[in-house]
Amino acid sequence: MRNPLSIEVKLKKIPAYVGMTKIMSYHANEKGYYGEFGGAFIPEMLYPNCEELRQKYIQIMEEPSFKEEFDQLLKDYVGRPSPLYFAERLSNKYNTKIYLKREDLNHTGAHKVNNTIGQILMAKRLGKNRIIAETGAGQHGVATATVCALMGIECVVYMGEIDIARQAPNVARMKMLGAEVRPALSGSKTLKDATNEAIRDWINNPVDTHYIIGSVVGPHPYPDMVARFQSVISEEIKAQLLEKEGRENPDYVVACVGGGSNAAGAYYHFLDTPEVGIIAVEAAGKGIHSGESAATSALGKVGIIHGSKTLLMQTDDGQITEPYSISAGLDYPGVGPLHAHLFKSGRGEFISITDDDAMKAGMELSKLEGIIPAIESSHAFAILEQRKFNPSDIVVINLSGRGDKDLQNYIDYFKL
Amino acid sequence: MKQNRIQKKLQEDKKLLSIYFTAGYPNLDDTVKVIQDLEESGVDLIEIGLPFSDPLADGPTIQDSSTKALNNGMHTELLFEQLAAIRKTVSIPLIIMGYFNPVFQYGVEAFCEKCKEVGIDGLILPDLPLDVYQEEYESIFKEYGLINVFLITPQTSDARIKAIDEASDGFIYMVSSASTTGAKTGFGEVQKSYFDRIANMQLKNPQIVGFGISNSQTFDQATTKAKGAIIGSAFIKHLTEHGPEKIADFVQGIR
Ligand SMILES: Cc1ncc(COP(=O)(O)O)c(C=O)c1O
Numbered sequence: 001m002r003n004p005l006s007i008e009v010k011l012k013k014i015p016a017y018v019g020m021t022k023i024m025s026y027h028a029n030e031k032g033y034y035g036e037f038g039g040a041f042i043p044e045m046l047y048p049n050c051e052e053l054r055q056k057y058i059q060i061m062e063e064p065s066f067k068e069e070f071d072q073l074l075k076d077y078v079g080r081p082s083p084l085y086f087a088e089r090l091s092n093k094y095n096t097k098i099y100l101k102r103e104d105l106n107h108t109g110a111h112k113v114n115n116t117i118g119q120i121l122m123a124k125r126l127g128k129n130r131i132i133a134e135t136g137a138g139q140h141g142v143a144t145a146t147v148c149a150l151m152g153i154e155c156v157v158y159m160g161e162i163d164i165a166r167q168a169p170n171v172a173r174m175k176m177l178g179a180e181v182r183p184a185l186s187g188s189k190t191l192k193d194a195t196n197e198a199i200r201d202w203i204n205n206p207v208d209t210h211y212i213i214g215s216v217v218g219p220h221p222y223p224d225m226v227a228r229f230q231s232v233i234s235e236e237i238k239a240q241l242l243e244k245e246g247r248e249n250p251d252y253v254v255a256c257v258g259g260g261s262n263a264a265g266a267y268y269h270f271l272d273t274p275e276v277g278i279i280a281v282e283a284a285g286k287g288i289h290s291g292e293s294a295a296t297s298a299l300g301k302v303g304i305i306h307g308s309k310t311l312l313m314q315t316d317d318g319q320i321t322e323p324y325s326i327s328a329g330l331d332y333p334g335v336g337p338l339h340a341h342l343f344k345s346g347r348g349e350f351i352s353i354t355d356d357d358a359m360k361a362g363m364e365l366s367k368l369e370g371i372i373p374a375i376e377s378s379h380a381f382a383i384l385e386q387r388k389f390n391p392s393d394i395v396v397i398n399l400s401g402r403g404d405k406d407l408q409n410y411i412d413y414f415k416l
Numbered sequence: 417m418k419q420n421r422i423q424k425k426l427q428e429d430k431k432l433l434s435i436y437f438t439a440g441y442p443n444l445d446d447t448v449k450v451i452q453d454l455e456e457s458g459v460d461l462i463e464i465g466l467p468f469s470d471p472l473a474d475g476p477t478i479q480d481s482s483t484k485a486l487n488n489g490m491h492t493e494l495l496f497e498q499l500a501a502i503r504k505t506v507s508i509p510l511i512i513m514g515y516f517n518p519v520f521q522y523g524v525e526a527f528c529e530k531c532k533e534v535g536i537d538g539l540i541l542p543d544l545p546l547d548v549y550q551e552e553y554e555s556i557f558k559e560y561g562l563i564n565v566f567l568i569t570p571q572t573s574d575a576r577i578k579a580i581d582e583a584s585d586g587f588i589y590m591v592s593s594a595s596t597t598g599a600k601t602g603f604g605e606v607q608k609s610y611f612d613r614i615a616n617m618q619l620k621n622p623q624i625v626g627f628g629i630s631n632s633q634t635f636d637q638a639t640t641k642a643k644g645a646i647i648g649s650a651f652i653k654h655l656t657e658h659g660p661e662k663i664a665d666f667v668q669g670i671r
Pocket of ligand 1: 110111112136137139140214215216256257258259260261263328329330374376377400401
C-alpha cells in the first residue's frame with residue numbers, strides 16, 4: 001500500500017494539474033535544483049559516489065522488490081502507518097481542528113527511521129558493506145545504528161564532542177546497537193562538524209562505504225532521496241484524512257525544520273497543491289537577533305554548505321557560523337534546498353519560535369493530550385499561540401518525535 | 417589569451433615543486449614573508465590557502481591551520497590587502513586555493529577582478545564542480561586571465577578525466593589517493609598503477625600530484641611520471657614547529 005512513488009505518479013494524472021505553468025515545480029529537477037537552490041557542490045573525490053547514487057537512486061526505489069521490502073519493514077519493524085490523531089482538547093483550546101501525525105510512535109521514537117530504512121536498503125543494493133552517518137542530538141545516529149544492527153552492517157556514527165557530552169543516553173543506545181561513535185573534534189564540535197567528519201570519512205573510503213545522511217541536506221541526490229523516503233508521511237496523511245474527514249487535503253501542514261526532513265515528508269504530496277498551506281517552524285533560540293538562534297530563513301544568506309547551495313547562517317566573509325537552539329535537532333546552520341526554495345518563492349510560511357515558547361508548548365501538549373513531544377516537535381506546536389486559524393480549518397501538525405530523549409532538558413527547564 | 421605565469425612555468429624543462437600554505441598562518445602577517453621566502457628557496461609555484469570554517473576536503477593539519485588563521489583575523493579582503501604589493505617582489509606563479517563559499521560571498525566576478533589586480537594567476541576551488549564552472553563562471557575566469565585548476569582522483573573515470581582535461585588550460589591537480597589532505601609515509605602499488613594509468617592517457621594538460629607528499633622520497637615517486645608535486649600539510653607542520661623561519665631548509669630537504 002505504501003510506496004512513496006505511486007502517489008506522485010497518480011498526482012500527475014489529476015486534471016487540476018494540467019494547465020499549471022509548471023507541473024511539480026517544487027520538486028527537484030534532474031540536477032537536484034529547487035529553483036536556484038540545491039545542486040552538488042562537491043570536491044571531485046566525492047563525485048564518483050554521488051554520481052553513482054544519482055544515476056541509480058530513482059531506478060532502485062522503483063524496483064518492485066525494493067518497494068516491497070521497504071513497505072514491509074515500515075509496517076512490521078517501524079510500526080507504520082503512524083496514526084493521524086484528532087487532538088480534541090488542543091483543538092478546543094485553539095478553536096480550530098488539529099490533527100497530529102504521530103511520527104513519535106515510530107520505532108526509535110522519531111521520523112528519522114523512515115529515511116534510514118530506505119537508505120540501508122539502497123546501500124545494500126549498491127553493494128556497500130560499511131555505513132557512516134552524522135548525528136546531532138543522536139536521533140539520526142540511533143536510527144542509523146538500528147538499521148545497521150538489523151542488517152548486520154558495520155556502522156560508524158560521527159558526533160560532535162560537545163553533543164556526545166550532552167546526549168549521553170543516545171550515545172549509549174548507539175553503542176548497544178553495535179555502532180562505533182566517533183567524536184568530531186574539529187571546528188565547533190557539533191552537528192555541522194560531525195557532518196564534515198562523515199564527509200571526510202566518505203572521501204577516504206569511497207568504495208565500500210555508503211553515507212546515510214540524516215536530513216534533506218547535502219549534495220544532490222540526497223535532498224530528493226531523503227524527501228522521497230520521508231514522503232510516506234504525507235502519503236499516509238492523505239489517506240487517513242480522506243477516511244476521517246472525507247477529504248485528502250488539509251488546510252495547513254505544520255512541521256519543524258532543522259535540516260527539514262520531517263517537514264519535507266509531511267509536505268511532499270501537498271507541495272504542488274496550492275490550497276494546502278505549508279508552515280515551516282524554525283528555532284529562534286533565545287530570539288532571532290540574540291546572536292543565539294537557528295532561524296536560518298531569517299538570518300541566512302545564499303551560500304554553499306555540505307555540498308548544497310541553500311540558505312545558511314554565515315559571516316559576511318562566507319564563514320559558516322554556529323547556530324543555537326535548545327533542541328539539538330534544530331541546531332543546524334542551513335536548511336535543505338527544498339525549504340530555501342519554499343521560503344524564497346513564498347510557497348511556505350516560515351515562523352520562528354524561541355526556546356521558551358517551545359518549552360511551554362511541549363508542556364501544554366503533555367498536559368492537554370498526554371503526549372510528551374521531542375523539543376524539536378514542540379516548536380511546531382508553539383505556533384498555535386501566534387498564528388490564528390479558522391474554526392473550520394484542518395491543521396495537521398507533524399509530531400516528529402517523542403520527548404523521552406529530552407527529559408533531562410524538560411527537567412532542568414521546568415525544575416521538575 | 418596571453419600566456420599566464422602558470423602556463424610559462426609549465427613549459428620549463430624540470431619537475432615542479434608547488435607549496436601550499438594557509439594565509440594568515442602561523443601569524444596573521446606572515447603571508448607575504450612566507451611567499452617571498454618560498455620563492456627565494458626555489459619553489460616553482462605557490463598555493464595560497466584562503467581559510468574556510470568548514471574545509472571538507474582537508475585533513476587535521478590544514479583544518480587546524482585554517483581555524484588558527486581565521487582566529488588570527490584572516491579574511492578575504494585582508495588577504496587581497498596583504499597581497500596588494502606582492503608583484504613588486506615576487507614573480508613566480510601564485511594560485512589561491514580555497515572553498516567556494518567565501519568566493520561566492522565576495523562575488524565571483526569581484527573576486528576574480530581582485531585576483532587579477534594583485535597578480536594571482538589561478539584558482540583551485542575543490543567544491544566548485546566542473547559543470548557549474550562551465551555554465552556560470554568560465555567566462556569570468558577567462559576575462560580576468562585566471563586559470564582554473566581541477567582535481568582528479570584514482571576513482572575518476574577516464575571519460576571524466578578527458579572532460580576535465582578538455583576544460584583545463586593549465587595543469588590537472590592529481591589527488592594521489594582517495595583521501596583528504598595530510599602527509600602519508602609513501603606510495604604503494606595502487607598509486608603507482610594510477611600514476612601509470614594517467615601518464616598513459618596522454619592528456620593535453622600536464623599533471624601535478626598532490627596529497628600525501630611530505631619529503632624528497634614521496635616527491636620523487638610522485639614526479640616519476642607527473643610534471644610536479646604539491647606539498648601542503650608537511651609544510652604547514654614545518655610552519656607550526658618553526659614559525660615562518662628556515663623555509664629554505666624545508667625546501668632544500670625536498671630536492
Ligand atoms: C524529533 C525530531 N524532529 C525534528 C528533527 C529535525 O530534523 P529534520 O528537520 O530533518 O526533520 C530532529 C533531528 O534530530 C528530531 O530528532
